Every structure is written in structure tokens, then in C-alpha cells.
Amino acid sequence: MIRPISRRTALTGLAAVSAATLLSACSDSSEEAKATAKPAEPAAASGQAATPAATVQPPPSQGTADMAKLLEAGPLPEMVLGKAEAPVTIVEYASMTCPHCARFHETTLPELTKKYIDTGKVRLLYREFAFDPLAEAGFMLARCSKDNYFPMVDVLFKQQQTWAASQNPKDALLQIARLAGFTQESFEACLTDQKLLDDIRAVRARGEKDFAVDSTPTFFINGKLYKGAMSIEEMSAIIDGML
Template sequence: MIRALSRRTVLTSLAAVPAAVLLSACSDSGEEAKATDAKPAASTDAMAPSAPAAPATAAPASSGDVDMAELLKPGALPEKALGKEDAKVTIVEYASMTCPHCAHFAETTFPELKTKYIDSGKVRFIFREFPFDPRAEAGFMLARCAGDNYFPMIEVLFKQQQTWAAAENVKDAMFQLSKLAGFTQESFNACLTDQALLEQVRAVQKRGADEFKVDSTPTFFINGKTYKGALSIEEMSAIIDPLV
């Protein structure tokens, strides 16, 4: 439900939400999406005896289906997408900036996904806002205000998530990161007091929840199939490879 808030609510309420709550909340029901642990690379010692090949990672089971035509209809904000528009595979991710599992995916899976599938033209990747708290809303608003630096801003916020999402003085922590994208104190304050932008971010979340039953982050829609949790690159490959 979109809350009716005053113009300065996001900016002034950032410090009011306990950081410990934010870092454990990747669903509105309090249940966390399951993150996939990163695994170390296998040894390549040429002198070692050959080991049996590891079985291929199985594709995770989909938790449902959505109508891709409906999913890809324009929403309250312009889409933020990477990759060819006519790629055979379209991935839509709903994420929250304060979700540790979303940060885990962004750091451990997304770089290889981008290199292997997005940059090669096989996948179109769409990123959508699904904030669970004021700090996540603020992060998305700053990314939107960063213009062409939207994805770099998202990347920095995920990489530095512990720095700002857990900060006692979250406004100062977020401002220090925002300066890297060219924000001044004036433009930072103006962005976080933009009520219209706040309502648009919330509308993206509401549509995801109401129309596509998103209730945890990250949630992925891959050619109409729903997958929940921070998928590994092996799991992503197992889903994508049969489609390209």
C-alpha cells in the first residue's frame, strides 16, 4: 500500500528505521530469500590426477508463470535495461537496495551474467525497484536522479551496502557515496524531497506486488518463468542456455 507522506518524509525518516532490521529484511513477510553461497574455483594443478567431471548444475524449479506481454508494459517509471531489445531471453529483476541477497547477486552473479549473456546479445536485462523501507527508497531515488549513471549508482550502492544501510547517520553516508556520481548537497536534498519520484518508485513496487505477486527480493522473471532468490551464474546458465 502506498503511504501518504509529507514532502520531506524520505529524507527525514532515513535515520528512523533501525539498520539491523533493514539488513535482514528481503521480504515484506519477514522471510528472507535464500542466497546461494559462492564457491571457490577448483584447482587447476596440471600434475594432479584428473577428477571426474562435476555434474552440470540443474536449473532451479520455477515458482510460477507470468504473461510476458503484461510484464513488459510500461510502468510508472521508464525502464532501466541493458542488452539488445530483440534478445531471445528477457530477464526482469525486482530488487531492494537494502536486501543483502540482492547485493550478493549483484556482486557474485551479475558481472558474469553481463559478460556472458547481456553483452553478447543473448539477454535483455531489466531492473525494477522493489524497496521495503525508506533507505531502499532513497537509494533508488538517488539512482534515478543520477540519470545516465543509474546502473553505476546501483552497483556502488550494492557494493557499499554495509556502509550506508547500516550507518547510524545514513544521510551522511549516502551523501558521501552520491558525491561520486556528481551530487551536491543541494541536488542530493532535492532528489530525496521529490515527492513525485517517491510515489513513482512506490508505484513500481506496488505493480510488482499486485500484478506479478512479487513478495521477496530478488525475484527474477525469465521469459515468463518466476524464480526467487539470489541465483548463481551456474543456475542462471542452466535456465538461459536452452532458450538461446
């Protein structure tokens, strides 16, 4: 259920969120979860020597979801990379302020795109799972970018440390938005769009309720559940077994 909020929550809420909280926001943001939940870790243990691609074993799936239900239309139009007829479909839930998500999008996604998406083997559906007001604002700006949704997401992830850790995140986001063609007026109009904010929150609510998503990034690969920012070698080991 989406709780009632004031019209300017996404805009005025930017100043109220601490940078320290944002940069660890890869798990549920409820008070109870804050005390117990940890950020979703990469599938491979950090600090462990990289395994040659030829010997990488696919990480174990952590559950399954019904693909028909997973692909049902949600509150917002799907943001998709790849061809509809691709044999492998990946549904990714991510938060704009999650450092693990940023790492995946900077390191793994370019290789995934080149190796599988551009070659017609994989279709990626990207869904917003915003843990905090600043992540909501980032996603709202991406949605307001329309055809430039993915370039905007890419820029926001690459510059995550700049705006998410800023003492004045509103101004930091505005500077990035201006480079994408926003004016002061269109920036504020976007961030005060009540329906858009409600819809972005509904995407997260559906992920939680219907598919038990509780951390980011979370991936469903042909219905199999995987949590954490996987490497291209790990994703290849999963995908190749499905082709």
C-alpha cells in the same frame, strides 16, 4: 494503493530506520509479514559444495507471468541492460538494502553481463522493489543520476554495509552521492522529489499486485518465476535452455 506521505519522508525517514531491519529486508516489510516471512534465500543451499557447471540443473520455476503484461510500461521508465531483440528477457525486482540482492549484483551479474548481456542473448530489466525508506532513498539517488543509474546502483550495492549499517545513513549516502557529482542541494532536492518517491513506491505496488512479488531478488526469465540470488551456473542452466 500508495498511502499519503509527507514531502520530506524519504529524507527525514533515513534516521528512523534501524540498520538491523534494513540488512534483513529481503521480504515483505508489513507487520504481519515481519512475523512470518524470511529473506529470499539463494537458489542453492548455503554451505553446500558447488556443483560443476556442466552438471548444474536449472532450478525449478516457482510460477509464471504473462510476458506481455510483465513488459507493459510502468510508472517509471525501464532501466535496461542489453539489446531489445535479445531472445531471453529477465525482469529483476530488487531492494537496495537487501543483502541477497547485493550478493547477486556483486558476484553473478558481472558474469551474466559478460556471457549473455554483452553478447546479445539476454536483456535485463531492473525494477525497484524498496522495502524501507533507506532503500527508497538509494533508488531515488540512482534515478536522479540519470545516465549513471546502473553505476550508482552498483556503487550502492558494493558499499551496502557502509551506508545501510551506518548510524547516520543520510550522511553516509551523501558522501557516496558527492562522488557521483551530487551537491548538498541536488542531494536534498532528489530526496524531496515527491513524484519520484510516489513512482518508486508504485513500481513496488505493481510488482506485488500484478505479479505477486513478495521478496527480493525476484526474477522473471522469459516469464518464468525464480526467487533468490542465483549463481551464474544456475542462471546459465535456465538461460541456455531458452536459446
